[in-house]
Amino acid sequence: MGKLKSSCIIDDDDIFIYGTKKIMKKIDFCDEILVFNNGQEAIDGLKLLAEQNKKLPNVIFLDINMPIMDGWEFLEDFIKIPNNNRKHVTIYVISSSIDPMDIQKVQMYGLVNNYILKPIRIEDLEKVLSDIH
Structure with a gap:
C-alpha cells in the first residue's frame, strides 16, 4: 500500500x-x-485551495457533531465545489454516534465512502489506504 x-x-x-x-x-x-x-473552517480552507487550483486532500475524515458548521452542513457546501476539484477526494465520516439514522443518512451522500466509529484504529486507516489504492 502506498x-x-x-x-x-x-x-x-x-x-x-x-x-x-x-x-x-x-x-x-x-x-x-x-x-x-469545524465545517466552516474546512469549507473555507478547501474552497481557497480549489480557487488557487491546488489539489484537495486525497481523503477527508469528517466528524458529524461540531459547533459552527456540522458535518452534514459541510457535505452540503462541499458538493458546491466544482467536481473537477473534488472528484479525487474520498470522504469518511468519523463519529462516536451509533445512531442508525446517522449511518443511514451517510449512505445518502454519494461523496461519502464509509462510516467509521471513533476511536479510529490502525486497521481503519490501513483499510482506507487499501480502498483508495
Whole structure:
C-alpha cells in the first residue's frame, strides 16, 4: 500500500485529532495532514485551495457533531465545489454516534465512502489506504 499525498481531519476534538495524527504518522499514511476544527473552517480552507487550483486532500475524515458548521452542513457546501476539484477526494465520516439514522443518512451522500466509529484504529486507516489504492 502506498501512502497518500495529503489527508484532512475535520473535527472539534483535539484529543481525537492528536491520536489520529499519531497513528497516521506511525503507519506513514500521508505526506501532509490538514486540520480544521469545524465545517466552516474546512469549507473555507478547501474552497481557497480549489480557487488557487491546488489539489484537495486525497481523503477527508469528517466528524458529524461540531459547533459552527456540522458535518452534514459541510457535505452540503462541499458538493458546491466544482467536481473537477473534488472528484479525487474520498470522504469518511468519523463519529462516536451509533445512531442508525446517522449511518443511514451517510449512505445518502454519494461523496461519502464509509462510516467509521471513533476511536479510529490502525486497521481503519490501513483499510482506507487499501480502498483508495
